[in-house]
Amino acid sequence: MPELPEVEVVRRGLQKHAAGRYISRVSVLSERAVRRHLAGRSDFESTVAGHQVVEIRRRGKYLWWVLDDGDALLAHLGMSGQFRVSAPDAVDGDRHPHLRVRFTFSDAGPAIDFIDQRTFGGMAFLPGQAELPHPIAHIALDPLDPAYDLAATVARIRSKNTEIKRALLDQTVVSGIGNIYADESLWRAKVHYARSTAVLTRPTVRRVLEAATAVMSEALANGGTSFDALYVNVNGESGYFDRSLAAYGQQGRPCPRCGTSIRRDAFMNRSSFYCPHCQPKPRARR
């Protein structure tokens, strides 16, 4: 599912295929895709049309189109959202079944489609918020941001009273990490998902965060992670990082480091994959 590396792949694709172009028409096929745009579907269509796309920015799993006049078009892919360059010969009767929003441009180039099966994704037009849209002011810097502060993030995690994986998934602590990269980071750092942040040492938390940065950088270099057609880049192509996963989705397979069978636990209403030998369960605390 789209986490930081996958969203960054999409950002780069949009930067290449949408930046500099003038939006001539916006068609919202599903009102739910613009539910965060409080003025509604037709207002979204008429307000966004006519703008030029200046550039595409990203923080964590959010991305936003910087429009001329300093306005922003904020988007989140949710679980299954995609931005796709529409096929050159696409016609109305030929649309993707989960097409939610189509952006048509004033030039002869292809439209950009927002496609989303599970409809957790969406977008909103935010006037004058190109620098940092207000709805994501609470989202922490991500590890690939030049201003990301590792030491401060270590301190923030250690000040919390929770389990390490919950802290990694908390987008107000560090952004961009989802279930896949949380598990991979913890496996690399040899830390169990339920270890208490309050008692982890500074070097241990640092090791986990450095692993997160490394694994997401490697995934980005491989075009992101995808298990199926739900995650693809703007040209509909899959990344290759799933072949490099050591823990996530690998239950029953040998740990690449020690050979012990990878386990899967239910945690936080989702799955956690880990090596019971490399990442021993914390001792129960009273």
Next chain:
DNA sequence: CAAACTACCTGACTGC
């Protein structure tokens, strides 16, 4: 105030 829980969604898959 912080931590934890839940609703929101659709489609693939499993078991009977």
Next chain:
DNA sequence: TGCAGTCAGGTAGTTT
């Protein structure tokens, strides 16, 4: 073959 149940999981909003 069909159908109910389970799973996938990021975020905002609510509850504890």
